[in-house]
Amino acid sequence: MMKIIAILNTGGAYVASMGVKPIMTIFCCRTCGTSFPPGETPPATCPICEDERQYVPAAGQSWISTDDLARAHRNAWQHHEKGVFGIQTMPAFAINQRAFLLQTPSGNILWDCIGLLDAATEAIIHGLGGVSAIAISHPHYYTTMQDWAEAFAAPIHLHSADREWIMRPSRSIELWDGETFSLNPDITLVRGGGHFPGGTVLHWRGAEDGKGVLFAGDIVQVTPGANQVSFMWSYPNMLPLSVTEVRAVAERLSRHSFERIYGAFAGQNVLRNGSDIVARSAERYIERLVVGR
Ligand SMILES: [Zn+2]
Numbered sequence: 001m002m003k004i005i006a007i008l009n010t011g012g013a014y015v016a017s018m019g020v021k022p023i024m025t026i027f028c029c030r031t032c033g034t035s036f037p038p039g040e041t042p043p044a045t046c047p048i049c050e051d052e053r054q055y056v057p058a059a060g061q062s063w064i065s066t067d068d069l070a071r072a073h074r075n076a077w078q079h080h081e082k083g084v085f086g087i088q089t090m091p092a093f094a095i096n097q098r099a100f101l102l103q104t105p106s107g108n109i110l111w112d113c114i115g116l117l118d119a120a121t122e123a124i125i126h127g128l129g130g131v132s133a134i135a136i137s138h139p140h141y142y143t144t145m146q147d148w149a150e151a152f153a154a155p156i157h158l159h160s161a162d163r164e165w166i167m168r169p170s171r172s173i174e175l176w177d178g179e180t181f182s183l184n185p186d187i188t189l190v191r192g193g194g195h196f197p198g199g200t201v202l203h204w205r206g207a208e209d210g211k212g213v214l215f216a217g218d219i220v221q222v223t224p225g226a227n228q229v230s231f232m233w234s235y236p237n238m239l240p241l242s243v244t245e246v247r248a249v250a251e252r253l254s255r256h257s258f259e260r261i262y263g264a265f266a267g268q269n270v271l272r273n274g275s276d277i278v279a280r281s282a283e284r285y286i287e288r289l290v291v292g293r
């Protein structure tokens, strides 16, 4: 048997310099975007999608290599305010969330992650100063975080309560415990819980107007009118959280003041009164569950 003596990361395809198994591929689940350890064939199942908080499509599970993903899609950028760029894949891929690049005096932070890291995205981010740290709200957005971490030599900060959902090990992953984690003087990760036990939001106090900004992932879901938010255990299966859980999420977020909220999806931007909107929305949700109609 020939021995594989070196493995080079060529942006998805792992190519052995000598050996009988020349191509090892990173496959992503097309439904949720999660990447799996390199292999010759896709995994049998996607545990993230088999979990009740996601779903397996009626037509069955399917996969795409990171190379094919890069051939078929592009990332679009949006400047939301000073120091805040949204990054989203076009045409839509998997859950279709957006990631954010936050520029802070202590370095750029990648908040949440998307499956596609193509050469253009890599070059743009390097041009903007790289990434000093990656933080992700919950397992639905872990996607190809391992490749982003490697490309920018950045650690990935995940809440330890969700460690069982890490599908592809990486030496860049650093787990944190407890209720908050200070990423840098401007940025605090806050465990909101709810949708996932380790469900995390990012609080930024470095905005130009001096007001707090919340990056919410799926932990707080901004509704279409951008004047309410919601909280769910499973969004695709429309399964709510309990009164106790909603109350706990709202209580944890009440310790942090924020004016704006950037949700997981395009257009989900609360531009004013963010703290009040979260508190009021939680009260309304609890009222609906307890009182009903
Ligand atoms: Zn999946």
Ligand SMILES: [Zn+2]
Pocket (backbone or CB within 6 Å): 138, 140, 195, 218
């Ligand atoms: Zn989610």
